[in-house]
Every structure is written in structure tokens, then in C-alpha cells.
Amino acid sequence: MSSLAKDHPIIADILEWRSVQKLNNTYVSALPEDVNPKTQRIHTIYNQAVAATGRLSSNHPNLQNIPIRTPRGQQVRKAFIAKDANHVLVAADYSQIELRIIASLSEDPNMLTAFQNNEDIHAATAARVFGVPLGEVTREQRSQAKTVNFGIIYGVSAFGLSNQTTLNRTEAKALIDAYYESYPKLREYMSDQVNFARENGYVATVLGRRRYLKDINSQNAIVRGAAERNAVNAPIQGSAADIIKLAMLRIHDRMQQEPFKAQMLLQVHDELVFECPKTELESLKKLIKTAMEEAYSLRVPLTVDIGIGDNWLEAH
DNA sequence: TCAATCACG
DNA sequence: ACGTACGTGATTGAA
Numbered sequence: 501m502s503s504l505a506k507d508h509p510i511i512a513d514i515l516e517w518r519s520v521q522k523l524n525n526t527y528v529s530a531l532p533e534d535v536n537p538k539t540q541r542i543h544t545i546y547n548q549a550v551a552a553t554g555r556l557s558s559n560h561p562n563l564q565n566i567p568i569r570t571p572r573g574q575q576v577r578k579a580f581i582a583k584d585a586n587h588v589l590v591a592a593d594y595s596q597i598e599l600r601i602i603a604s605l606s607e608d609p610n611m612l613t614a615f616q617n618n619e620d621i622h623a624a625t626a627a628r629v630f631g632v633p634l635g636e637v638t639r640e641q642r643s644q645a646k647t648v649n650f651g652i653i654y655g656v657s658a659f660g661l662s663n664q665t666t667l668n669r670t671e672a673k674a675l676i677d678a679y680y681e682s683y684p685k686l687r688e689y690m691s692d693q694v695n696f697a698r699e700n701g702y703v704a705t706v707l708g709r710r711r712y713l714k715d716i717n718s719q720n721a722i723v724r725g726a727a728e729r730n731a732v733n734a735p736i737q738g739s740a741a742d743i744i745k746l747a748m749l750r751i752h753d754r755m756q757q758e759p760f761k762a763q764m765l766l767q768v769h770d771e772l773v774f775e776c777p778k779t780e781l782e783s784l785k786k787l788i789k790t791a792m793e794e795a796y797s798l799r800v801p802l803t804v805d806i807g808i809g810d811n812w813l814e815a816h
Numbered sequence: 817t818c819a820a821t822c823a824c825g
Numbered sequence: 826a827c828g829t830a831c832g833t834g835a836t837t838g839a840a
Contacts, residue, residue: 521836521837522835522836525835525836525837526834526835526836530835530836547833550833551832551833552832553831553832553833555832555833556833557832557833557834558833558834559833559834559835560834561834561835562833562834562835564833564834565833565834565835598831650830650831651830652830653830653831654830654831654832655829655830655831656829656830656831657828657829657830658829659828659829659830660829660830661830663829663830664830721827721828722827722828722829725828725829729830729831730831732831733830733831733832734831734832736831737831737832741832769832769833
């Protein structure tokens with residue numbers, strides 16, 4: 501709760517101490533213990549049947565939550581390096597895959613147009629909800645639109661949005677209302693998902709994987725509300741998981757065929773990390789980008805950003 | 817053993 | 826009037 505930081509200097513000090521403590525105890529001190537003496541590498545375990553949406557999860561150690569957001573955290577990520585000077589790390593991540601999926605599934609014309617025109621979706625959303633030209637969107641407006649875009653996927657309320665922003669509850673409600681005015685078919689799609697779940701007891705991803713929602717007709721409004729948010733979120737998060745898994749299979753197949761010496765090392769929900777001999781770099785990049793972008797056809801393009809580096813931080 | 821906290825998407 | 830943003834895993838300290 502950084503909101504109290506201005507009330508007394510000790511608040512900021514405590515928060516900083518906790519953050520340093522977290523980074524040290526969870527990563528800096530712990531990860532060296534996980535280095536396999538034989539391979540001199542850290543090996544994680546990917547679980548295919550843990551997450552309710554169909555995502556992978558990672559443990560022993562979790563390599564899907566390596567820090568990146570703060571400068572100290574970035575120093576941790578920098579420690580993940582290619583095996584020698586002849587190799588680099590390649591990081592390939594889907595751009596806005598969950599919003600593209602909701603645009604495609606809802607068939608909302610305005611959101612489809614934004615992605616088909618390859619617009620900055622958060623700026624485009626801000627322009628619509630605040631009724632200003634795209635070029636006049638302020639940093640603050642884009643930031644608020646971004647928060648709503650993500651919140652929508654989770655089923656945020658005006659209360660939740662007001663806690664997440666500087667907006668009060670009335671302003672947050674106005675923003676959410678303006679959002680649904682801008683993307684009218686989103687609301688329709690979301691209520692269709694909830695109704696489907698009420699009648700069938702489950703929702704499904706693009707590949708047909710189901711999440712059963714036993715509480716969707718609960719008498720308890722709190723429990724029912726959570727299930728309703730799951731009904732909206734699970735097909736989106738789960739379809740993204742389906743799509744990256746298809747991409748991983750295609751990439752693996754093609755790497756075998758060629759064959760490439762490069763290795764697929766990590767999956768972090770919308771990102772794949774590879775270790776690649778520098779000699780293979782250009783052809784591998786092309787393979788990855790094509791396979792990921794063509795893994796599954798939606799009503800909008802899927803786009804993938806690829807970065808290269810001696811370490812995982814630089815590869816972003 | 818469990819809840820709180822915080823790291824990630 | 827009610828409570829109130831999805832999915833994970835690791836660490837910590839109280840019960």
C-alpha cells in the first residue's frame with residue numbers, strides 16, 4: 501500500500517526493505533542452490549495439469565516469475581545468460597494476445613478495427629473512451645485505458661478499478677461505462693459466456709478445453725460473482741495458452757526437421773525463450789516468428805516481438 | 817498448516 | 826444492499 505508512503509518516511513523504507521528482502525531470499529540467494537552440478541544449469545519443471553485455465557505452471561524453481569519490473573529485479577534477470585560467446589538468447593513474445601482473443605471472440609467491430617490497423621490498443625481505447633483524437637491522448641489517459649483493458653479481461657468492478665487508479669468510484673464507473681460504449685459487443689460477449697456457463701456448467705477455449713464452474717448458479721452472490729468472472733476470463737486466458745502450445749509444437753517439429761542446434765528453453769505464458777548459435781540466428785528468428793504468428797487463425801493478426809541478447813534482460 | 821505478501825504473465 | 830480484477834509459486838511467520 502504505497503499510498504501511505506507520504507505520511508511518514510518509514511513507510512517507504514519498509515516497502516523498499518521488503519522488496520530487497522524478496523529479491524534476495526527468493527532469487528539471489530536461492531537460485532544458485534538450484535544449479536544442477538552435472539549441467540551447470542537451472543532446470544525447472546513444467547506442470548501441464550495444474551492451472552485451471554490450461555496454462556502451464558513452473559516450479560522447483562519457478563522460472564515464470566523471474567523479476568523484470570524494477571531496476572534491482574532487472575539485475576536478477578540479467579544473470580540468465582547464453583551458454584557461451586557463440587550463443588545468444590532469443591525472446592519471442594506475443595503482443596497483446598489476450599486482448600486480440602477477446603476482440604476476435606466478441607467480434608466487436610471497433611476493437612477488431614484497432615488490431616487490424618495495428619494500432620496501439622491502449623491509446624486507441626483512450627481516444628475512444630475520452631473522446632479525443634488518437635494523437636492527443638495524454639500519458640495519463642493511455643495509462644487509465646490500459647488499466648481498463650486489462651481489468652475487463654478479469655471482470656473488474658468500478659470499486660476494483662478505483663482501487664487500482666487515482667479515480668474515485670464514480671469516475672471509475674463512468675470510465676467502464678464509456679468503455680462498453682466504445683466496444684459494445686464486448687459486454688454482449690461477456691454476458692453470453694456467463695449465460696452459456698449457467699446452462700452448461702462450463703466454458704471452453706478455442707480448442708475446446710473446458711473449465712467447469714460449479715458455482716455459476718450459487719445462491720451466494722460473492723461465490724457466484726467469482727464464477728461469473730471465471731466464465732469470462734478462462735476462455736481468454738485458456739485460449740492464449742492453447743495458441744502458444746500449438747506454436748511450441750510447430751516450432752519443436754521444425755527444429756527437429758532442419759535440424760537446428762538451437763534449443764527452446766522456457767515458456768512464460770505469452771513468451772518463448774531460446775538459446776541459439778549465432779550462425780542459426782536469422783533462420784531461427786524467422787521460424788519462430790512465423791510459427792507463433794500462424795499458430796492459430798483469429799479475426800485479427802497475431803503479432804510477435806523478437807529480441808536478442810547475451811542475457812534474458814537484453815533479449816527484451 | 818495456513819494466510820499474507822509479492823514475484824511473474 | 827452486498828462485495829468488489831484472472832492465473833500461478835516461493836517465502837515468511839503466526840496458529
